[in-house]
């Protein structure tokens with residue numbers, strides 16, 4: 423069965439081939455190395471997570487394969503400012519066009535108006551995309567274990583770390599987590615969404631959290647919308663959260679929702 427993730431990776435191969443027609447890796451690498459230094463993404467998360475508050479990575483996401491249209495016509499710059507004002511530790515900006523309605527132009531426009539670190543959220547399959555992310559000012563990239571073999575996951579991770587970026591290594595089951603822990607990145611995402619079946623279940627984080635060693639930083643991802651969800655995930659030790667759809671849909675209450683989720687301590 424072809425999954426949404428398979429389809430995305432398939433067209434990413436075409437996008438990467440086009441990118442390589444436009445730029446050599448050497449040229450992109452030179453741009454990456456000339457960019458302003460990466461802001462510490464993992465450090466910004468820890469600065470909040472080490473208090474009694476929650477470190478939120480708030481996501482800019484217009485649409486998705488699971489939800490369809492989330493906020494068509496969204497103004498990502500205004501939403502990013504609301505996220506920052508509400509106390510988000512970091513931002514995640516989807517730059518995939520076909521499935522999520524994002525772009526590197528969105529990323530650049532947001533970069534100009536916020537000072538918190540930013541994840542370029544896309545589907546990395548080649549180091550040139552990592553260099554491109556750094557050239558556009560990204561502080562972190564995503565490595566999705568479900569779509570990569572060990573060699574490529576290691577290449578992408580080392581490439582990003584060599585540029586001084588952080589890497590969010592995303593897992594969804596025990597086997598992916600075991601593979602992720604062989605990589606040097608401290609940031610381990612547990613995606614509650616099964617990207618193959620498109621089912622979201624917070625018990626994924628509850629099941630895998632005990633398997634994340636103390637020297638790694640667990641990021642609970644997807645399906646989080648209420649203080650009760652945060653309280654539940656705090657019980658298994660999560661202090662870092664990636665939240666997209668529910669915040670995008672909050673309209674005028676968006677900034678207040680960020681404050682509420684950031685300050686929920688579960689007591």
Ligand SMILES: O=C(O)c1ccccc1NCC(=O)[C@H](O)[C@H](O)COP(=O)(O)O
Nearest residue numbers: 486487488617643644645646665666667
């Ligand atoms: O969200 C999807 O439908 C999706 C489909 C295929 C690949 C990735 C997908 N989502 C990426 C994410 O991991 C989420 O955007 C992120 O964790 C935020 O989740 P949510 O708060 O549920 O929007």
